[in-house]
Amino acid sequence: MPVTGRARRVLQDDPRPTFFTSAIDGAPRWAVGALTAAQAAALSLLTLAVPAVAVFVATSADPANADVAWTRAVAVATHLWLLAHGVPAVLDGAVVSVVPLGLTMLALFTCYASARRSGLATRVGLVASVGAYGLLAGVVGLVSGADALGALRAVLGGLLVAVPGIGAGLLRRPEAPPWRTLVAPLTERLTAPVVVGLRAGLLAVAASLTVAAVLTTLWVLAGYATIVDVVRGLSLDAIGGVVLGLAELSFVPNLVVWALAWVAGPGFEVGAGTRFSPGEVVGGPLPALPLLGALPDVQGGVALAAPALLLGVGALAGLAVHRWLASVRARDVLVAVGVTAVTVGVLVALLVEAASGAAGPGRMAQVGAQPLLVGLLAAAGCGLGAAVAAVPSDGAVRAAVRDRRERRRVGRARAED
Structure with missing residues (x-):
């Protein structure tokens, strides 16, 4: 069959993908990423704004609210949204800087859900989504009246929320590469002990938060009677009860972090001059909030053994190090434990910092714990527990100990001769 030199053309349904174009609908990938971020920000903001407007409509017949516009409800919801991203809010003249971690988790979830549903698991899609979310947070801050520093905090807070939220959502996309493939360039540059130590540290933080969550549940059960009395004393209607319940839920993760500070030893404070720790409980006048009825009132005795829980968490991490690490030298396990x-210390300190701040005027300007102290004690407790569990059972360490004993025995024998 003669060759004519004319190429045969084959029609295909799928266009050839390009770097900046989506193979789904032809839209630029950066535009799809930006729309994903806008969807995530809108979902979390509307989740706060819609109930606020509903409460305004339900209470609009009250003469006390006759001169209040519905935009006031939207403004309050916007300030709460920015507060969840680390921007201090001014509510009724009082500065509130403590981050409601429950609302931050809501923003993380909307980022995850939007990215999983509408995002593109490409480098351009990730950068566009994360960058657009940060810029949108900054724009919301400027529109709500924040200054340049507040807008910058909004951008940084938006980036901190978008990176894990959108990143986790994109990893669940069908076209997303496996997690191990993504982190391979980083793990190949790090040594095995460092990688194992990072994994064990994340495990220890997760286990510590689980212990703190269980402890918080016990506090709630122990203070149930006080919580019920506070709720009855407020005499709330159905709408007020729902609003208060949602507000309380947004600060439950904060209470979990405070419980972690309690386990570490230093404890926490809810108002200037107060202290809640295993060794001392110093109370004071508190706002009539049901959640505060769960504050612990135990001190001394068995409570003094609370830091031992971190030793147990560290032992769990040490067992993970022993299982994951194939030591070549004796110092490998020491590096992993370190x-x-x-x-643990860095992540716990960041969590405590986010869960602490000002919750109102006067005494309530001091709420939470000391991040540096709690982080250091958490690192010491978990590190000690991990060392006890991992170092003695490590094969390289035991071989090094045997070699040293043998060298000492030989040296003593030569000295005697």
Whole structure:
């Protein structure tokens, strides 16, 4: 069959993908990423704004609210949304800087859900989504009246929320590469002990928060009678009860972080001059909030053994290090345990910092715990527990100990000769 030199053309349903174009609908990938971020921000903001407007409509017949516009409800919801991203809010003249971690988790979830549903698991899609979310947070801050520093905090807070939320959502997309493939360039540059230490540190933080959550549940059960009395004393209607319940839920994760500070030893404060720790409880006048009825009133005795829980968490991380690490030298397990302790200390300190701040005027300007102290004690407790569980059972360490004993025995024998 003669060759004519004319190429045969084949029609295909799918266009050839390009770097900046989506193979789904032809839209630029950066535009799809930006729309994903806008959807995530709108979902979390509307989740706060719609109930606020509903409460305004339900209470509009009250003469006390006759001069209040519905935009006031939207403004309050916007300030709460920005507060969830780390921007201090001014509510009724009082500065509130403590981050409601429950609302932050809501923003994380909407980022995850939007990215999983509408995002594109590409580098351009990720950068566009994260960058657009940060810029949208900054724009919301400027529109709500924040200054340049407040807008910058909104951008940074938006980036901190968008990176894990949108990143996790994109990883669930069908076209997303496996997690191990993504982190391979980083893990190949790090040594095995460092990688194992990071993994064990994340495990220890998750286990510590689980212990704190269980402890918080016990506090709620122990203070149930006080919580019920506070709710009855407020004499709330159905709408007020729902609003108060949602507000309380937004600060439950904060109480979990405070419980972690309690387990670490230093404890926390809810108002200037107060202290709640295993060794001392100093109370004071508190706002009539049902959640505060769950504050612990135990001190001394068995409570003093609370830091031992971190030793147990560290032992769990140490067992993970022993299982995951194939030591070549004796110092490998020491490096892994050290990285585990540092990871725990840094993450716990960041969580405590986010869960602390000002919750109102006067005495309530001091709420939470000391991030640096709690982080150091958490790192020490988990690091010690991990060392006890991982170092003695490590094969390289035991071999090094045997070699040293043998060298000492040989040296003593030569000295005697």
